[in-house]
Amino acid sequence: MNPLDAYWMPFTMNRAFKQAPRMITRARGHYYTTDDGRELLDGFSGLWTSGLGHCHPKIVAAVQAQVAELDYGMAFQVGHPKAFELATRLADMAPEGFTRCFFTNSGSEAADTALKIALAYHRARGEGQRTRLIGRERGYHGVNFGGMSVGGIPGNRKVFSAALLPGVDHIRHTHSLADMAFTRGQPSWGVHLADDLERLCALHDASNIAALIVEPVAGSTGILVPPIGYLQRLREICDRHGILLIFDEVITAFGRVGAPFAAERFGVTPDIITTAKGLTNGVVPMGAVLVRENIYQALMQGPAQTIEFLHGYTYSGHPLAAAAALATLDVYAEENTFATARALEAVFEESIHALRDAPHVIDIRNLGLMGGVELAPRDGAPGARGYEVFLKCFEAGVVVRNGGDTLQFSPFLNSTPDELSHIFSTVRQALATTA
Numbered sequence: 505m506n507p508l509d510a511y512w513m514p515f516t517m518n519r520a521f522k523q524a525p526r527m528i529t530r531a532r533g534h535y536y537t538t539d540d541g542r543e544l545l546d547g548f549s550g551l552w553t554s555g556l557g558h559c560h561p562k563i564v565a566a567v568q569a570q571v572a573e574l575d576y577g578m579a580f581q582v583g584h585p586k587a588f589e590l591a592t593r594l595a596d597m598a599p600e601g602f603t604r605c606f607f608t609n610s611g612s613e614a615a616d617t618a619l620k621i622a623l624a625y626h627r628a629r630g631e632g633q634r635t636r637l638i639g640r641e642r643g644y645h646g647v648n649f650g651g652m653s654v655g656g657i658p659g660n661r662k663v664f665s666a667a668l669l670p671g672v673d674h675i676r677h678t679h680s681l682a683d684m685a686f687t688r689g690q691p692s693w694g695v696h697l698a699d700d701l702e703r704l705c706a707l708h709d710a711s712n713i714a715a716l717i718v719e720p721v722a723g724s725t726g727i728l729v730p731p732i733g734y735l736q737r738l739r740e741i742c743d744r745h746g747i748l749l750i751f752d753e754v755i756t757a758f759g760r761v762g763a764p765f766a767a768e769r770f771g772v773t774p775d776i777i778t779t780a781k782g783l784t785n786g787v788v789p790m791g792a793v794l795v796r797e798n799i800y801q802a803l804m805q806g807p808a809q810t811i812e813f814l815h816g817y818t819y820s821g822h823p824l825a826a827a828a829a830l831a832t833l834d835v836y837a838e839e840n841t842f843a844t845a846r847a848l849e850a851v852f853e854e855s856i857h858a859l860r861d862a863p864h865v866i867d868i869r870n871l872g873l874m875g876g877v878e879l880a881p882r883d884g885a886p887g888a889r890g891y892e893v894f895l896k897c898f899e900a901g902v903v904v905r906n907g908g909d910t911l912q913f914s915p916f917l918n919s920t921p922d923e924l925s926h927i928f929s930t931v932r933q934a935l936a937t938t939a
């Protein structure tokens with residue numbers, strides 16, 4: 505038996521991988537080291553996770569100290585100080601009005617938690633008929649049943665079609681090559697796509713709809729940047745109909761769009777924000793769901809000895825995750841990371857759009873330090889070209905990601921211009937030799 509056989513890898517071509525593995529054994533700063541001693545520049549910051557670079561000494565030290573002091577503490581009916589401290593820090597950092605924080609272990613759990621909070625909130629207010637959840641085509645909210653149901657990635661849904669949550673619908677996605685190809689930043693076309701929510705309000709009757717969940721910038725589907733005014737219009741429609749607006753900021757929070765939250769960058773305040781990834785710089789799994797005070801208060805009902813919200817995870821607010829997150833937030837502040845990322849945006853935009861004349865490129869999209877380069881698919885083999893470019897870059901010493909035929913970029917928030925130029929010149933070379 506191949507010694508790699510037992511591990512069933514996530515979102516991986518298992519058979520191909522085990523024939524030709526790509527194994528990382530060490531990471532420092534902006535580089536990985538492979539098992540055969542090669543240094544790779546990480547052009548994806550982990551998996552959108554590690555904006556500060558790998559093995560940041562302050563975060564490593566915080567986790568090491570924490571594991572020796574309190575490794576785990578019962579999470580239900582018992583607490584530990586760092587989880588409270590972290591929740592307070594996050595509430596302070598979040599947009600005005602976000603006062604409460606529920607901890608999870610991943611973005612998927614954060615999405616499902618947010619949906620459950622939305623349903624519980626309406627029921628507690630006497631609007632228990634608001635059970636419908638609305639997502640968006642091409643959205644990604646993780647792989648659990650709730651997030652998958654409101655998600656709109658066809659491949660992720662196909663096999664589970666009959667088991668998706670009932671009462672879910674989707675607004676249209678915001679992409680149109682014909683109208684917005686090669687836009688830098690937010691497209692000026694497409695604000696009207698937000699009105700699709702009105703169509704669903706009319707179809708289902710808005711009084712039955714609990715929440716709309718969207719990524720402010722759709723990440724996993726290949727970087728879809730919201731048209732100018734689009735998120736504002738979604739907010740207006742939600743307000744008009746009493747629908748909660750959930751921003752899934754698992755990717756966009758903590759500097760990826762040059763601000764603590766995309767909500768702040770776009771000037772649109774949702775009712776619930778989900779986060780994960782950059783919360784701990786990827787060091788320990790953790791997610792956090794931030795909610796507005798009125799939502800929390802609506803649920804604080806009944807006799808004092810009742811558990812108000814029957815939901816939680818054994819590892820909610822885990823001491824190691826809390827320690828990693830507190831250290832991460834410290835480093836973001838000390839190193840002025842979000843402003844650094846914002847300042848780097850113009851260089852990133854120039855570098856990625858310079859690929860416009862490279863072979864196969866049919867669109868380039870960017871916002872903050874998120875970027876996508878869409879390639880024309882090969883006849884009869886969608887995704888093959890993107891995968892080949894990913895492999896070639898890996899061989900050439902740069903890690904990028906392909907989602908089908910869209911190459912995705914998530915450089916470190918503290919990248920140097922030279923690193924950005926190295927990433928994109930490597931991609932250019934890979935494209936030049938790809939059929």
Ligand SMILES: Cc1ncc(COP(=O)(O)O)c(C=O)c1O
Pocket residue numbers: 609610611612613615644645646647719723724752753754755780781
């Ligand atoms: C917007 C968004 N939501 C949710 C998730 C799921 O997070 P996780 O893989 O930690 O469950 C992701 C992961 O990429 C994501 O991008």
